[in-house]
Amino acid sequence: MKKVGIIGGGASGLIAALYAKKNGADVTVFERKDRVGKKILVTGNGRCNFTNAYMKPECYYTDDVSFVERVLENYSSKDLCMFFTSLGLLIKDKNGYFYPACEQASAVLDVIRSAINETDINIRTDSLVTEVKAADTGFTVKTEGGETFSFDSVIMSCGGKAGLPAKENANGYDILKTLGHTVTKLYPALTQIKCEGANFKALSGVRDECELYLFKDEELIMKQAGEVLFTDYGLSGIVSFQVSHCVAQCLDEKKNVTIVLNLLPGFEREDLKNFVMSKLLLHENQTVESFFTGFLNKKLNIEIIKMCGLKPSALVRDCDKEAIIDAVLYMQEFTVKAVGVNGFDKSQVTGGGVLISELTDNLESVLHKGLYITGELVDVDGICGGYNLQWAFSTGAIAGKNASL
Helix, strand or coil, X not given: CCEEEEECCCHHHHHHHHHHHHCCCEEEEECCCCCCXXXXXXXXXXXXXXXXXXXXXXXXXXXXXXXXXXXXXXXXXXXXXHHHHHCCCCEEXXXXXXXXXXXXXXXXXXXXXXXXXXXXXXXECXXXXXXXXXXXXXXXXXXXXXXXXXXXXXXXXXXXXXXXCCCCCCCHHHHHHHCCCCECCCEEECCCEEEECCCHHHHCCCEEEXXXXXXXXXXXXXXXXXXXXXXXXXXXXXXXXXXXXHHHHHHHCCCCEEEEEECCCCCCHHHHHHXXXXXXXXXXXXXXXXXXXXXXXXXXXXXXXXHCCCCCCCEHXXXXXXXXXXXXXXXXXXXXXXXXXXXHHHCCEEECCECHHHECCCCEECCXXXXXXXXXXXXXXXXXXXXXXXXXXXXXXXXXXXXCC
8 A cells, every 4th residue: 555645734735635545545644733724714705716617727827838738637627526526515606616505615625524534544733744855765754743754655735825924934845945846936926916106095995897907117918807906005806916926026027017907997988088078068067076976986086186186176167177087087097006015924825836847747746756746836826716726626636646556
């Protein structure tokens, strides 16, 4: 019977354990916390959007999209849904986004834990692995408590830096470095963006459906559509999360990063201008603040009025009409400067990791036969929408199957 050690009891490690056990392996899972799968509970705002019908490699940040494509073909969204169905989980499809029917992340963790409890998989919680060494035959694993274990294969599934307190180290990267692997620059991903150029404290809490355009220096490098949430220091919400990886990388390269928001998507610019001109003829006795009613959230209206040099209390008839037109049109080109992103403790995933070129399509190390690397430890991270959980489950399942052979 092959002995398989799995470092990390998150999504990737747990599914790896089940597949390795299914192949007849003797499986031990090491989890540094007091309970496995805690991070699953906060995914999808506690609802656990675990995969997506549109599962394409372009939904991932990576240097090798073909590698991602091969992994996802090897263990697809359909395979994952079949896996959860086999565990007794009822699945809901919401416009291509897959959730447990109850929309509670705890249900996903509960069915996985129940499946593990039906086996003799050895789960060792409160067990921080500090060292993995390649031996003549297999590997030795040492824990913080001084225990040493021997395995034929080891699966590194201990996750990245995302969500960890600032003082807590994601030591999986360090262990892999000691084994000779290259770890790229790590970035917080799926996180909020810190900005300058507007009074964000006044806008805190405002939400708006928008189109976001991301510029590096003066080059447009990304476009996203969705909800933006203004915070007291910048931008949050789906569109912010989707581009945060790029923002972090560009700022690390010392580039100027500009974000332009179209806060009135779906309106042709000329039609919007004509509407404002007609309204000016009919409502010149209103205050500027009243004139702007209905365009955007009141707080956004007032901020844009001020940014464009107008006074909210002034009467329309006393103002430069072109300035009012320009202020409304500015709603489609609300421009701020990105100056940072929130740290790993606020991010949902980690960008960067072990080079793809150092792995086979089965997630096995090219440096050490029998060593497998999965999930966030690999230099692949996805956008919002179930892509990161699918990656974790896919890589874990593939590693678990192969490590037990």
